[in-house]
Amino acid sequence: MARVIGGLTTSHIPAIGNAIAKKMFQDPYWKPFFDGYPPVWKWLEEVKPDIAVVIYNDHGLNFFLDKQPTFAIGAAPEYRNEDEGWGIPTIAPFKGDPEFSWHLINHLVADEFDLVTCQEMAVDHGFTVPMQLFWPNYEDLGIRTVPLVINTVQHPLPSPRRCYKLGLSLGKAIESYPEDAKVVVLGTGGLSHQLDGKRAGFINKQFDMLCMEKIVDEPGYFLDMTIPELVREAGAQGAEFILWLTMRGALGGNVKVLHSNYHIPISNTASGLLCLENAA
Numbered sequence: 001m002a003r004v005i006g007g008l009t010t011s012h013i014p015a016i017g018n019a020i021a022k023k024m025f026q027d028p029y030w031k032p033f034f035d036g037y038p039p040v041w042k043w044l045e046e047v048k049p050d051i052a053v054v055i056y057n058d059h060g061l062n063f064f065l066d067k068q069p070t071f072a073i074g075a076a077p078e079y080r081n082e083d084e085g086w087g088i089p090t091i092a093p094f095k096g097d098p099e100f101s102w103h104l105i106n107h108l109v110a111d112e113f114d115l116v117t118c119q120e121m122a123v124d125h126g127f128t129v130p131m132q133l134f135w136p137n138y139e140d141l142g143i144r145t146v147p148l149v150i151n152t153v154q155h156p157l158p159s160p161r162r163c164y165k166l167g168l169s170l171g172k173a174i175e176s177y178p179e180d181a182k183v184v185v186l187g188t189g190g191l192s193h194q195l196d197g198k199r200a201g202f203i204n205k206q207f208d209m210l211c212m213e214k215i216v217d218e219p220g221y222f223l224d225m226t227i228p229e230l231v232r233e234a235g236a237q238g239a240e241f242i243l244w245l246t247m248r249g250a251l252g253g254n255v256k257v258l259h260s261n262y263h264i265p266i267s268n269t270a271s272g273l274l275c276l277e278n279a280a
């Protein structure tokens, strides 16, 4: 049977993709950020996951403002990066697993989560940056991926509770897959940031600390928050925290923090890294 072995969170900002392409790992600006990742690589080398389910938001690549699904999922044999900007060299495509994706889709739709199913899907920085951060050698490893897209771009956004419930269902879907596979679930984006408007540059360290702490043992703390309340605390784009809550739902009841790192700012964003091992 498939097993959810753990969850990872990371910021997904496009400037990271540029810094990776230019190997700016020792640059004083980037070092405190990149130094967070080697302990996670060590764990990933030990546990050797077969599949990564990457929860992120599409930033206008597959879905623009005219058509914006609340939830969408990939069921393609591979996913190519077609991100905008930075002039980053083309990176290798990411391997899909259509059979596993369709298993998840069947389970989730039967459980009343009506996802848009994508047999072709391009991926942007929301997906590629976390994958490159956690698996710099993803191409050699051949790790299979499932992109799970949640709308954090155009209101109304799904509530924290709705996303957490989607995560619960996702976890059950993964664990009912009959083939042996070790699965990690990535919650990307966040933490607090706002890219536009009067509060552009907004960062709320106190709320970020609360997010990093409570998501471990008390995710219920956030579930009664409305999206406007989350935006007030985390900033307009900090609402990406719903992606973390979805990841947390997919893990078991008890998780152990193996590693964490918090650094502000990277670009306009508070970056939060968590490596959670599933105790269930």
Ligand code: DHB
Pocket (backbone or CB within 6 Å): 012, 013, 014, 015, 059, 189, 190, 193, 195, 237, 266, 267, 268, 269
């Ligand atoms: C930035 C952050 C994001 O979450 C994003 O999608 C794009 C840019 C930033 O801080 O630059």
Ligand code: FE
Pocket (backbone or CB within 6 Å): 012, 013, 126, 189, 190, 237, 240
């Ligand atoms: Fe983003």
